[in-house]
Amino acid sequence: MGILNFFGGNVLYYPGCLTKIVAKDLEENYKKILNKIGIDFIMLKDLEVCCGNPVLNSGHEKEARELVEKNFKLFKERAVKKIITNCPACFHMFKSNYPRFIKNWDIKVEHITQTIAKAIKDGKINPKNFNHDITYHDPCHLGRYEKIYEEPREIIKKSGNLKEMKLTKNYSFCCGGGSGVKSNYPELANSIAKERIKMAKETNAKMLCTSCPMCYLNLKENSKEIDVKEISQFFFDEKNNKQKLK
Amino acid sequence: MKKINLQNDIKNNENTQKTIIPIIYSYKEKRDKLLNEEQKEKFCEELRKIKEKSINNIVKLKKETIKNLSNQGINVIEAQTVKDAINIIKKIIGKEKTIIKSKSNTITEINLENALKNKKIIETDLGDFIIQLFKEKGIHPVLPSFHLTPKEISKKIKEKFNININPNPKEIVCFVRNILREKIFNAKIGITGANVISSDGSIFILENEGNISLISRIPEKHIILTSFDKIVETREEALKIIRASSIFGTGQDYPVYVNIISGPSKTADIENEIISGAQGAKEVYLILLDNKRTTILNSKFKELLYCINCGACLNFCPVYHQIFSRYGAKYFPGAKGVISSFFKESEKDAFNNGAFFCTTCQQCKENCPMKINLSDLIRDLRKELVKQQIEPSSITEMIDNVKKFGNPFGKIDTNKKPDKLYCC
Numbered sequence: 001m002g003i004l005n006f007f008g009g010n011v012l013y014y015p016g017c018l019t020k021i022v023a024k025d026l027e028e029n030y031k032k033i034l035n036k037i038g039i040d041f042i043m044l045k046d047l048e049v050c051c052g053n054p055v056l057n058s059g060h061e062k063e064a065r066e067l068v069e070k071n072f073k074l075f076k077e078r079a080v081k082k083i084i085t086n087c088p089a090c091f092h093m094f095k096s097n098y099p100r101f102i103k104n105w106d107i108k109v110e111h112i113t114q115t116i117a118k119a120i121k122d123g124k125i126n127p128k129n130f131n132h133d134i135t136y137h138d139p140c141h142l143g144r145y146e147k148i149y150e151e152p153r154e155i156i157k158k159s160g161n162l163k164e165m166k167l168t169k170n171y172s173f174c175c176g177g178g179s180g181v182k183s184n185y186p187e188l189a190n191s192i193a194k195e196r197i198k199m200a201k202e203t204n205a206k207m208l209c210t211s212c213p214m215c216y217l218n219l220k221e222n223s224k225e226i227d228v229k230e231i232s233q234f235f236f237d238e239k240n241n242k243q244k245l246k
Numbered sequence: 247m248k249k250i251n252l253q254n255d256i257k258n259n260e261n262t263q264k265t266i267i268p269i270i271y272s273y274k275e276k277r278d279k280l281l282n283e284e285q286k287e288k289f290c291e292e293l294r295k296i297k298e299k300s301i302n303n304i305v306k307l308k309k310e311t312i313k314n315l316s317n318q319g320i321n322v323i324e325a326q327t328v329k330d331a332i333n334i335i336k337k338i339i340g341k342e343k344t345i346i347k348s349k350s351n352t353i354t355e356i357n358l359e360n361a362l363k364n365k366k367i368i369e370t371d372l373g374d375f376i377i378q379l380f381k382e383k384g385i386h387p388v389l390p391s392f393h394l395t396p397k398e399i400s401k402k403i404k405e406k407f408n409i410n411i412n413p414n415p416k417e418i419v420c421f422v423r424n425i426l427r428e429k430i431f432n433a434k435i436g437i438t439g440a441n442v443i444s445s446d447g448s449i450f451i452l453e454n455e456g457n458i459s460l461i462s463r464i465p466e467k468h469i470i471l472t473s474f475d476k477i478v479e480t481r482e483e484a485l486k487i488i489r490a491s492s493i494f495g496t497g498q499d500y501p502v503y504v505n506i507i508s509g510p511s512k513t514a515d516i517e518n519e520i521i522s523g524a525q526g527a528k529e530v531y532l533i534l535l536d537n538k539r540t541t542i543l544n545s546k547f548k549e550l551l552y553c554i555n556c557g558a559c560l561n562f563c564p565v566y567h568q569i570f571s572r573y574g575a576k577y578f579p580g581a582k583g584v585i586s587s588f589f590k591e592s593e594k595d596a597f598n599n600g601a602f603f604c605t606t607c608q609q610c611k612e613n614c615p616m617k618i619n620l621s622d623l624i625r626d627l628r629k630e631l632v633k634q635q636i637e638p639s640s641i642t643e644m645i646d647n648v649k650k651f652g653n654p655f656g657k658i659d660t661n662k663k664p665d666k667l668y669c670c
């Protein structure tokens with residue numbers, strides 16, 4: 001992790017609340033991946049607050065705006081010039097909603113699959129090869145909201161044979177977890193996830209991969225039939241969680 | 247708010263899901279064959295422009311429409327409320343006992359069947375005819391009965407008519423055709439909706455079955471109940487909307503019939519004197535129902551009025567796939583129905599109809615020919631509801647946590663996973 005750099009500006013890795021608090025292993029994975037790529041990044045750690053996306057989706061715009069202001073202040077104090085996040089909801093929030101709320105928003109935002117896909121092209125990192133079919137679930141916030149369809153696929157194609165589901169890319173079928181449904185009506189979120197799992201199963205792929213902590217947790221919880229993975233797990237051995245060296 | 251649990255609704259809809267999902271996939275296949283992504287985008291853009299222009303200019307277009315249609319002999323009547331519409335319809339019907347009807351969301355909106363309990367309303371659309379037999383509510387605005395199997399239908403026919411019909415679609419259609427023909431040919435009053443109205447003076451109603459052609463020709467009086475948001479400027483534009491309704495509604499390029507009605511039936515064959523009621527309807531009534539549409543027009547939910555009721559937004563909606571007509575309002579399922587019920591009923595109804603069911607995944611927008619962003623509108627609706635403290639309790643908890651701890655989950659306990667995943 002880097003030391004604060006007030007002159008050139010800092011790259012911030014922002015895992016977001018769900019990753020930081022619930023899917024902690026993903027945060028660990030991504031920190032290692034970023035280090036391996038050689039990106040000098042800072043983190044906010046205990047100072048990090050929610051990006052505001054779930055708050056905005058719930059209808060509490062006033063509270064969401066307060067979080068936006070808070071975050072912007074934090075970012076500026078730390079001279080953040082670019083945010084890298086693995087959470088598609090945070091990504092969408094920073095990329096498309098912050099500029100709506102903050103006039104002088106000038107921070108670059110990158111989804112971590114973009115960072116990684118580029119690093120693969122530059123020969124800096126490589127996922128392990130599974131030698132089998134993998135299907136990919138487009139998270140709504142990354143796909144339909146931000147039109148990022150290719151980068152995650154580029155990573156997967158390095159790991160195995162990509163097999164698309166019937167509903168994919170801009171027609172990708174939601175995992176059911178978003179917009180508070182997972183906590184407001186978990187039975188609904190689970191039922192939707194099961195339908196998505198069926199679609200994944202129909203591809204006959206051995207593995208279903210996604211690039212969003214919520215999709216990952218919700219799909220995994222509802223899958224007996226197919227192995228569900230989050231894309232960072234492609235870079236580690238299952239057991240000892242050691243970064244696979246190229 | 248009273249907690250909603252959807253477990254039973256999900257369970258009760260398991261079979262429906264099994265029947266419907268293959269139909270939806272074949273619909274998409276047909277639709278994709280007609281328009282590739284690029285053509286679809288271009289077409290949608292054109293459609294959206296037509297509707298934007300019309301709705302932005304609707305006050306003037308409505309005046310023009312009324313003027314032109316009236317000059318052509320159609321009785322145009324505006325109804326502010328559902329009650330007004332029902333009273334107008336009752337007056338037109340008078341003492342007649344039987345009314346033949348086609349499928350229409352606006353007619354469902356005013357709950358005509360309930361208002362005319364002492365009359366006989368005959369559904370002439372096969373789907374609605376079946377739904378009426380089952381005393382259910384339609385599951386989809388375009389395909390109301392597509393969750394029922396031939397077996398279930400022929401069983402119901404046996405129950406109601408004491409006739410054995412083989413459980414195959416062909417025989418069911420043949421049976422219904424014969425029953426309905428007789429009723430249609432004896433009817434004096436017919437009521438339909440409309441798909442589009444062009445301000446230059448025509449009303450457009452599309453169909454495949456031919457029942458609307460008959461309703462608009464055979465009875466003496468044809469009542470058309472619709473709303474002002476169906477108005478576009480020209481007939482050319484109207485035909486584009488018709489094609490969109492067909493492609494996005496059912497995956498076919500063009501419907502079998504497009505009824506274009508510009509006045510009551512007439513002839514001038516004898517001494518050039520214009521006499522109405524040659525072979526078609528003698529009297530045509532157009533009722534324009536408002537029922538809060540003007541309020542919607544002047545609100546941030548204006549986009550809702552671009553809707554052409556094709557139902558494409560439902561076809562890949564993850565919530566609809568689990569609970570079908572439980573999601574939305576009686577007169578329209580899904581997110582559109584939820585938002586409509588906020589205006590037409592109450593905040594609480596919008597909540598119970600599913601204001602917080604939506605995952606805001608934007609699949610609806612991707613499929614909508616008008617590119618209506620229902621996810622954004624749902625977020626706007628939630629803003630209105632939370633102002634009145636109408637929200638699921640998990641949201642109240644989440645907001646508390648964010649305020650106190652800066653994250654949705656609350657105090658972080660490194661040894662325990664939170665039991666509710668409040669994101670995102």
Ligand code: SF4
Nearest residue numbers: 553554556557559614
């Ligand atoms: S919102 Fe769009 S997709 Fe849904 S019924 Fe209306 S026009 Fe069709």
